[in-house]
Amino acid sequence: MMRDSILDNLSNLSVRLQELESGCVNMNELGLGSARLSLVNALEGFRSSRYRLGQKLSAYKAFFKASQGWMAAAKAIADRDRMRRANHSPSH
Numbered sequence: 001m002m003r004d005s006i007l008d009n010l011s012n013l014s015v016r017l018q019e020l021e022s023g024c025v026n027m028n029e030l031g032l033g034s035a036r037l038s039l040v041n042a043l044e045g046f047r048s049s050r051y052r053l054g055q056k057l058s059a060y061k062a063f064f065k066a067s068q069g070w071m072a073a074a075k076a077i078a079d080r081d082r083m084r085r086a087n088h089s090p091s092h
Helices: 002-024 032-044 050-064 070-087
Strands: none
């Protein structure tokens, strides 16, 4: 059940990032979807490889260079991480 909650959070994050992308980046830019998916997958396993997560964050952030949208995307990522930690607290 906790695994389902984590997958739901990742799925929700992917959808939220896609929404943010539509107003901030060139949606036709090659590799955007792949960078998003790689980032979301790296977030799932970040405990085993923080370096890998950093690489994926950097690659995804590059798509936002021409706009001010990175802060909104970073907030969505941070919010997802806070929810994940809340789901892993001793009371759950």
